[in-house]
Amino acid sequence: MSSPAIKTSATDKSPLVLESVVKRFGGVTAVNGVSLVAAPGEVVGVIGPNGSGKSTLFSLAAGGQPADEGRIWLDGVDVTGQPTWRIARSGIGRTFQIPSLFDNMSVRENLLAAAVEGDWKGAPGRAKEVAEMLQITPVINNLASELSGGQQKLLEFGRVCMRDPKVILLDEVTAGVHPNIRRIILEAIRRLRETGITFLIIEHDMEMVSEICDRLIVMNMGEVVAEGTFEEIASNAEVQQAYLGRQP
Amino acid sequence: MDLFLQTIVNGVLIGGILICLTIGFQLTFGVLHVIDFAVGGWVMLGGYAAYWLVALAGIDPFISIFFVFVLFALIGRAVGPLIYHVRTSRYARPDLMALAFTFGLFLLMRGGALWLWSYNSRNVESIFSGEFLTLGPVTIPLLRLSAFLMAIVISLGVFLLLYRTRFGMAVRAVAQNRDHAGLMGVNVKRVSAYVYGLYTGITASAGVLIATIYSVNPSVGVRYTLFAFFVAVLAGLGSVGGVLIAGLALGLMESVVSTYIGTRYSLLVVFGVLFLVLLVAPKGVLGRGI
Amino acid sequence: MASNPGQVRGYLIRFAAVAVGLLALAVVPAFIDPYSLRIVTGALMWAGLACAWNIVGGYAGYISFGHSAFFGIGAYTTAILMQPGIGMPFLATLLPSVVFAMIVAAIIGGPTMRLRGAYFAIATWAFAEMLIQLATVLDITGGTSGLSLPAYLNEFFFYYTMLAAAAASFLGVWYLIEYTRFGFRLKALRDHEPAAEAMGIRTNLVKVQAFALSAAITALFGSVFAYWTTYIDPQSVLGPDITDQMVVMVLLGGLGTIWGPALGAVVLWMTNRYIWSTFGDTVVYLPILGLIIAMVVLFLPNGLISLIVGRRRGRELISRILRKF
Secondary structure (H helix, E strand, C coil), X not given: CCCHHXXXXXXXXXXXXXXEEEEEECCEEEEEEEEEEEXXXXXXXXXXXXXXXXXXXXXXXXXXXXXXXXXXXXXCEECCCCXXXXXXXXXXXXXXXXXXXXXXXXXXHHHHHHXXXXXXXXHHHHHHHHHHHCCCHHHCXXXXXXXXXXXXXXXXXXXXXXXXXXXXXXXXXXXXXXXXXXXHXXXXXXXXXXXXXXXXXXXXXXXXXXXXXXXXXXXXXXEEEEEECHHHHHCCHHHHHHHHXXXX | CHHHXXXXXXXXXXXXXXXXXXXXXXXXXXXXXXXXXXHHHHHHHHHHHHHHHHHHHCCXXXXXXXXXXXXXXXXXXXXXXXXXXXXXXXXXXXXXXXXXXXXXXXHHHHHHHHHHHCCCCECCCCCCCCCEEEECCEEEEHHHHHHHHHHHHHHHHHHHHHHHCHHHHHHHHHHHCHHHHHHCXXXXXXHHHHHHHHHHHHHHHHHHHXXXXXXXXXXXXXXXXXXXXXXXXXXXXXXXXXXXXXXXXXXXXXXXXXXXXXXXXXXXXXXXXXXXXXXXXXXXXXXXXX | CCCCHHHHHHHHHHHHHHHHHHHHHHHHHHCCCHHHHHHHHHHHHHHHHXXXXXXXXXXXXXXXXXXXXXXXXXHHHHHHHCCCCCCCCHHHHHHHHHHHHHHHHHHHHHHHCCCCHHHHHHHHHHHHHXXXXXXXXXXXXXXXXXXXXXXXXXXXXXXHHHHHHHXXXXXXXXXXXXXXXXXXXXXXXXXXXXXXXXCCCCHHHHHHHHHHHHHHHXXXXXXXHHHXXXXXXXXXXXXXXXXXXXXXXXXXXXXXXXCHHHHHHHHHHHHHHHHHHHHCCCCCHHHHHHHHHHHHHHHCCCCCHHHHHCHHHHHHHHHHHHHCC
């Protein structure tokens, strides 16, 4: 791996740096020494077969789980081992694969709740903006549990936006949604990256990945097996093997 | 030194009964995944059953205990399915509902006893009452010794049932993994009902023994619910084997506190220790709890 | 937080409803006899207690079987401070009582709330029982003989005090839950704890805050109760009967709703008083209480309020809360 000196200069500029993070669950090593440096405004796609450790990686980066080994820097600050809420307040937001909305609150309240630890005064205005950007204003007073699947994904995304994070982790945010909704999300990602927000997205939808990602990271069995642009990855033999089990 | 030996002996004797008391409770938790708040209630009712059998028919509790066991096993066998139903129902949160249900059951028992029989303590006389055995410096009330032996016999019986019979194997299978046991042909619902009946039978029997030593009134339920919780948590919820050590531990602790600090403080210490154990080691001292 | 005419209208309606309700309650003493007044005073107290328990049980999602501990702490603090040697006036004892309860809650809340559902229930239960024992052996609490308070036999005073306490509790809780950051944090924590943490919410802190708030309100009522009944002992203010009723009232009324606890409290209290006047004693009330819990669990787990608000909403609400258990 790179020497510490290089790491330091990288951590200064990068909003998110992971260095050789490892996570084990009993006998299974879900993430095995993954390193990553993301640039401001970059959209990094994380792809790989199911069970390759992508979601766990997100969990480590966002502080949902403590890493067994390795370090994590957010905006140049070492946040390894900090509690979830503190890491969250450091400017990272994530969506969950399984719906994690506040079911008994309305859409508006969900958005407001997301800002509860930030700019509370400006929250109502911000909520209005976010709702407009994601085109969920029509249902803004509905209970979160009453939304369609696609609208729920939009709301999840919206909640993350409420806090003005510098890094957003999207975990299969377009899985199973209507193409219209996918379009809205893509537009939103484009708008936000203009403002310098970094995205890491886990996706299985290759079309979306090719459209929006600046580069890709391919994971298999907890390790990074390839990195590069979409074109580079598409023709990479190891990647093909990972996905299709084909011998090179 | 003599006092110390006496204290130890007292503690062990009581410990045996506490083991008997908690075995069934652990089984119920392991199989039905229910913390039965009414455990003390079964103890109390068992005690009252023994009382009435002495008062009305003159039957010695050490004989009527068998009848009490059968009676309460039947009652439990009837109530069990209801608890199983609540615990496995699809709406809301089943384990909370089951806890609330057994809580209601306990209220029903305590209130019912208070209403029917008032708050007076009833003594349960036995032929062993008032007799003593002297072994060197230690005086052992024959009553307590007999109760201890009976408790051990019952506990052994349970162990034999669990480890030497097919039914016992089914019980252990369900306790380990309910779904798999079901897939292998075990009728989980029926086993659960029988286990609950077994539990109420054993616990009521323990109640008989306790009543002979301490007398019985509607409030004893609280005390023995606490003791059962204590032993169960210390052993690790669901662990039947751990009860052997935890039961003795509680008996000894209670005895030591009563003798050296004062009986008024024994409950305080027990509750205090339980509270601390829950904070520090909720899965039991051996960590085998669920 | 209002942002459109519909919402403003909603506020006005709610405000009007509350004002009318308070006004109605305020003039009640003019129309009923002293005996009935005592009953209504009792109903107000239980409504307040149910509201307090609901904060921890319904909103934070922790089923406490030891809330009588705080009721007793409030009662004993007031009683002790009003003893001849110290002789504080009643109203002055309220602040120390509430503060003391909050401190105790803050201390035991942290570690205890790390426990999962049933363990938490047992731990709180053990704590309350521990306090009974403590009250029995300490001199300052009068041991088993309990404590007497200076007699003040003014039913109007106690009615209005209870009313003030109940109104403050309900309105305070309502405001906190619906309109403050704390309320949002609490509801978020209840609905989906991991997501709440991912929003930067310190869930453990919020839980302890909710616990302390609940303890404070409970202690307040304990204090008023002590002065009202002029005599307390360990069983009467720390006993399981207090907790039992609080739990049943909330379950009966509707867990995790603002007004469910009040409904459950009134219904149950009236049942209690009815039994007392019909059968001459309240002993039969206990088994009936047990039966009610059993029936609620079996047939109406979302409480009476679900019959009013609608089954589905109530059921989903309860499921969410209880999933945390």
